[in-house]
Amino acid sequence: MELKTFKDLIDWTRTLHHHMATCLAHCASEHQEERARILLDYLATHEAELEKLVTAFERESDVKALKTWIYDFLSHKPIETHRTCDLPYTHMGFDDICREIFDFHDQIIDLYQNLQDRAEIPEAREMVENLLNLERHEAMRIAREVGRMQDV
Template sequence: MAMIPETMHDILDVTRQLHRELGQHLSQSADDNASERSQMLLNYLAEHEERLARTLETFQKKSDLGSLDTWFYEYTDRHRVIHLDPAETPFANMDTSEIEQEMGQFHDQLIDLYTHLHERAENETAKEVLAQLLELETTKAKLLSFESGRSQEF
């Protein structure tokens, strides 16, 4: 992503777009993966990422507009929002355990970002929004890990 997010609104835009792009890449990779089990997992993950992108979009529309204007430029001008580019991850050539590991790292980066910003937020409204985002991402990551693990049973 070329854009450097400066406000909470920008961060939500970037993370929503990352989830959407990841979902598209996972879906495309499923078509190219030779393993039926990996294809099923990739398709499931693609749907999950698209739902998460829609959830963030709804969250953004319903959030307190003032908190979305909170500036975080001091952090984002020196740190990339995400270090792994989902489009460069070769999911089509991975087995299920490698896919799960990559997805875990991706979501861990977002959890780290939200945690870091929450700890440094200067107003309560921004802290509340970040706490909600952190809870959303953490819950979804745990669910994803659990569901992915269950897919190994079949």
């Protein structure tokens, strides 16, 4: 997907969360370890919720901000994820899955932080700040839930 505008960025983010939700759910059904399966199910549900939140966010966003061009996106390193979902999480333990998911969300947060710092119009800056806050909040929520799972 070629990212030219902030609308493209939001569509791309939604697609990432959708892909991650689908992949995690698929891997959960195939994993041998019960604890990892529970984690993958939780993460899949959470990523599906994030996809819906991003969809709602786009509907409520300022049209001017959505149409704003992203000039320097290509200078940011691309987000790495298991794009083909060849069941990568079925071969990982609980801690490795956590590291992967936290890294995935950290990459999105870093991207939004970078774009917020470079946004040229106030509407775009505010929109990216809101996306950044959403991703940060959801990453903290995942961390809390994963912490609870580790305590069990």
